[in-house]
Amino acid sequence: MSLERLPIIFRTEDLCAYYEDFMAIKHINIKIPQKQVTALMGPSGCGKTTFIRCLNRLHELTPGARITGSIYLRDQNILQLDPIVVRRRVGMVFQRPNPFPTMTIYENVLAGYKLLGIRLPRNEADEIAEWALRKAALWEEVKDILHRRGTFLSGGQQQRLCIARALAVKPEVLLMDEPTSALDPKSSLQIENLIVELKETVTIVIVTHNMPQAGRISDFTAFFYLGELVEFGPTAELFTNPKDPRTEEYLTGKFS
Amino acid sequence: MNTYPARENWRRIKNQIAVIIIILLALIPTLPLFFILANIIHEGLRSINLDFFLHLPAPPGETGGGISNALVGTFIIVGIAVIIGVPISILAGIYLSEYGKDSKLAEIIRISADVLQGVPSIVIGIVAYAWVVRPMGHFSAFSGSVALALMMIPVVVRTTEEVLRLVPDILREASLALGVPYWRTVMKVVLPTGMVGVTTGILIAVARIAGETAPLLFTAFGNQFMTLNPMEPMNALPLVIFNYATSPYEDWWRQAWATAVVLTFMVLLLNILSRILAKRIAGEK
Numbered sequence: 001m002s003l004e005r006l007p008i009i010f011r012t013e014d015l016c017a018y019y020e021d022f023m024a025i026k027h028i029n030i031k032i033p034q035k036q037v038t039a040l041m042g043p044s045g046c047g048k049t050t051f052i053r054c055l056n057r058l059h060e061l062t063p064g065a066r067i068t069g070s071i072y073l074r075d076q077n078i079l080q081l082d083p084i085v086v087r088r089r090v091g092m093v094f095q096r097p098n099p100f101p102t103m104t105i106y107e108n109v110l111a112g113y114k115l116l117g118i119r120l121p122r123n124e125a126d127e128i129a130e131w132a133l134r135k136a137a138l139w140e141e142v143k144d145i146l147h148r149r150g151t152f153l154s155g156g157q158q159q160r161l162c163i164a165r166a167l168a169v170k171p172e173v174l175l176m177d178e179p180t181s182a183l184d185p186k187s188s189l190q191i192e193n194l195i196v197e198l199k200e201t202v203t204i205v206i207v208t209h210n211m212p213q214a215g216r217i218s219d220f221t222a223f224f225y226l227g228e229l230v231e232f233g234p235t236a237e238l239f240t241n242p243k244d245p246r247t248e249e250y251l252t253g254k255f256s
Numbered sequence: 257m258n259t260y261p262a263r264e265n266w267r268r269i270k271n272q273i274a275v276i277i278i279i280l281l282a283l284i285p286t287l288p289l290f291f292i293l294a295n296i297i298h299e300g301l302r303s304i305n306l307d308f309f310l311h312l313p314a315p316p317g318e319t320g321g322g323i324s325n326a327l328v329g330t331f332i333i334v335g336i337a338v339i340i341g342v343p344i345s346i347l348a349g350i351y352l353s354e355y356g357k358d359s360k361l362a363e364i365i366r367i368s369a370d371v372l373q374g375v376p377s378i379v380i381g382i383v384a385y386a387w388v389v390r391p392m393g394h395f396s397a398f399s400g401s402v403a404l405a406l407m408m409i410p411v412v413v414r415t416t417e418e419v420l421r422l423v424p425d426i427l428r429e430a431s432l433a434l435g436v437p438y439w440r441t442v443m444k445v446v447l448p449t450g451m452v453g454v455t456t457g458i459l460i461a462v463a464r465i466a467g468e469t470a471p472l473l474f475t476a477f478g479n480q481f482m483t484l485n486p487m488e489p490m491n492a493l494p495l496v497i498f499n500y501a502t503s504p505y506e507d508w509w510r511q512a513w514a515t516a517v518v519l520t521f522m523v524l525l526l527n528i529l530s531r532i533l534a535k536r537i538a539g540e541k
Contacts, residue, residue: 056433058429058432058433061429061432084435084436084437085435086435087432087433087434087435088434088435091433091434092429092433094426094429094430094433096426098424098426098427098429098430099430100427100430100431100445100449101427101449102445102448102449102451111430111431111434112434112435112436114444115431115434115436115440115441115444115445116434116435116436116440117440162430165430165434166433166434169434169435
């Protein structure tokens with residue numbers, strides 16, 4: 001699979017992100033293919049989380065944070081769009097499961113509508129909730145307890161609930177910031193399998209610390225180091241035949 | 257093998273003596289409460305019966321009569337104070353926790369709230385007199401509510417701020433990442449998540465103002481008759497206690513004690529309620 005032949009959904013040009021004076025990511029140029037799983041890898045502090053938070057403009061919420069360069073979602077520079085519009089199109093799943101504690105499972109799934117004051121007809125709401133929960137491989141486990149609090153679920157179930165919540169607003173891209181790092185191995189595996197299935201529906205960009213995980217689930221891998229994009233290519237290629245010595249050193253465990 | 261059983265035993269005894277002394281000392285702060293409760297119950301319980309709650313005060317010299325107007329008055333005066341004070345306080349708390357944060361304005365608001373909380377209640381009463389009673393030309397329940405609102409605002413502002421700060425950032429981010437604007441996130445996610453804590457703060461503040469006398473002396477003033485009109489002088493439980501206890505009539509003294517029982521147990525109940533709520537917050541974490 002080569003990058004050139006695939007349709008591109010995200011393209012950054014000379015993207016830099018700062019915290020005050022600190023430059024967290026430096027001049028990133030990357031093309032992220034549509035309906036594929038792209039993994040962002042690299043040691044702690046390499047800027048991969050900062051990068052992913054630029055893609056839905058959460059980065060700029062941190063006081064003192066700013067972005068330069070451009071990020072194109074299809075052909076629109078999202079830095080010139082309303083962040084709210086961007087975030088409707090680019091969903092996110094976080095490191096720790098964060099269902100809304102005041103809401104039931106059902107309400108959590110539909111939170112993207114509820115919180116914006118969008119009233120859906122009952123049957124349409126039910127349909128979307130079931131669709132999203134099925135996509136998140138959670139439906140069978142929760143279909144009889146939809147009206148219990150989301151926080152009653154186990155950690156892995158909560159994370160899949162958060163995935164369902166993000167999917168329910170039908171985003172074009174789903175960003176995942178180390179979605180399995182707070183979960184046990186079994187729940188992690190469930191989420192990994194889910195990600196592979198989800199790429200039929202949505203483009204996935206996932207930050208991961210876990211090299212075998214990136215190998216198992218991603219089609220493309222980007223290696224970040226000290227705020228720079230060192231290497232980007234098909235995962236199989238990058239893992240077996242890295243072009244940059246830093247990538248090779250990281251993959252062989254010389255640093256982490 | 258234990259070669260010094262005697263010394264071991266002596267140690268254990270010393271330890272137990274220390275524990276007993278500590279428990280006794282720890283009980284000292286609770287003693288005044290029990291003495292107060294025992295005292296007012298002893299003096300006041302006799303005069304409490306259904307009539308006491310349902311009847312109006314008797315004219316001076318006549319026995320009997322009740323505090324129905326003061327009960328209703330306290331609910332109205334405190335109720336209006338809550339209606340005035342709570343929205344202002346919650347909005348200010350939201351500003352401090354979600355918008356102002358470490359800004360200079362936020363710091364000024366925080367200091368003002370703390371200072372306002374320290375202003376003696378009699379001063380608050382005088383201020384409400386100057387601001388509301390004088391322009392209106394007469395005493396009113398409403399002016400008393402203004403005074404009490406001034407007393408509850410700083411308490412609710414600070415508890416709201418603290419409770420909202422405890423709401424984890426990942427919930428704010430979860431909402432923002434769904435494309436929800438910040439103010440909607442605050443109103444629909446942050447505030448509901450902290451609502452139990454905010455309610456606890458309101459209950460504590462209500463418990464505090466329900467027993468305040470000084471701010472009502474020259475605002476609500478008191479009234480021997482039943483009135484539901486907040487623009488008229490109105491009776492309140494603390495005013496009954498103050499007026500009856502300083503009167504020359506023995507029957508009124510008894511009623512002052514009885515009113516003290518009612519007021520104290522109302523406040524006690526509010527405090528217990530807020531504790532239960534606070535426990536629920538702790539349990540949810």
